[in-house]
Amino acid sequence: MDTYDEGLRxxxxxxxxKQAKEVVAEWHRHHRPPPAAVFSVGAADQHGVLRAVAIVxxxxxxxxxxxxxxxxxxxxxxxxxxANSLLYGACxxxxxxxxxxxxxxYTQEGESGxxxxxxxxxxxxxxxxxxxxxxxxxxxTAEPDRHGGSVEPYSTYSGVAMTQxx
Numbered sequence: 001m002d003t004y005d006e007g008l009r010x011x012x013x014x015x016x017x018k019q020a021k022e023v024v025a026e027w028h029r030h031h032r033p034p035p036a037a038v039f040s041v042g043a044a045d046q047h048g049v050l051r052a053v054a055i056v057x058x059x060x061x062x063x064x065x066x067x068x069x070x071x072x073x074x075x076x077x078x079x080x081x082x083a084n085s086l087l088y089g090a091c092x093x094x095x096x097x098x099x100x101x102x103x104x105x106y107t108q109e110g111e112s113g114x115x116x117x118x119x120x121x122x123x124x125x126x127x128x129x130x131x132x133x134x135x136x137x138x139x140x141t142a143e144p145d146r147h148g149g150s151v152e153p154y155s156t157y158s159g160v161a162m163t164q165x166x
Contacts, residue, residue, distance in 0.1 A: 007046075008045055008046070008080060008081060009045065009046040010043045010044065010045055010051060010052075010080065010082065010083055010086055011043070011044060011046075012041055012042070012043060012044075012086070012087075012090050013041070013042045013043070013044045013050065014041065014042070015040045015041060015042040015050075015053060016040070017037045017040050017055070019040075019042075019053075020033070020037070020040035020041075020042065020053045020054075020055050021033035021034075021037075021055070023042075023050065023053045023076055024053060024055065024074045024076045026076075027053075027076040027077065027078060028074060028076040031074060033055065033074060034055055034057055034073040034074055036057050036058070037055045037056060037057045037073070038056050038057050038058065038070055038098075039056050039094060039098075040053060040054065040055045040056065041053070041054050041056075041087060041090050041091060041094065042054075042087075043077075043080070043083045043086050043087055045080065051077060051078050051080035051083050052075065052076065052077035052078070052080055052083035052084060052086070052087055053074075053075065053076055053077075053087070054072055054074070054075040054084075054087040054088070054090075054091050055072070055073050055074045055075075056070050056071065056072050056073065056091050056094070056095065056103070057070065057071060057073045058070065058071065059071040059104060060073070064104065068100055068101045068102060069100065069101070069102040069103070069104060070095050070100050070102075070103050070104075071103070071104050071105060072088065072091050072103065072104070072105035075087055075088070075105075075115070082118070084115030084116075084118075085115045085116075085118035085119045086119075087115075088105070088115055088116050088118075088119035088121060089119035089120070091103060092119065092120075092121075104124075105121070
């Protein structure tokens with residue numbers, strides 16, 4: 001599939017959570033699908049072929065789970081140009097339509113953040129690396145990642161927090 005086709009025209013399509021999770025499981029570079037979602041949305045090309053998905057849910061960080069904030073938990077594409085930016089913009093509009101006042105997402109170290117920025121998002125924080133969620137009071141065990149390495153469950157990486165806010 002030509003991901004840089006100049007004639008590529010993308011449009012939004014509704015997706016069931018199950019379908020979005022299946023696509024994330026197949027296409028996402030380093031994470032499994034999130035366990036739950038508030039809504040999901042896709043981007044399809046002019047031929048009706050699904051090219052990208054986004055899954056939006058409650059924030060993982062409990063101090064951000066205030067009833068007015070959602071988090072873009074995953075996005076995945078087949079490489080179609082501008083598909084992620086289209087989805088980030090659509091997710092923000094949908095969150096606002098549902099009455100939410102803030103939508104957040106995170107990028108890993110090494111990711112440029114171009115897709116959220118292309119949709120008008122702004123950086124709100126930069127965080128140093130964290131080895132994972134393991135701590136003495138709540139131990140976690142390492143498990144294999146998608147590429148055969150070992151990672152802690154729900155591990156976080158250094159990166160950037162980005163937001164859209166009303």
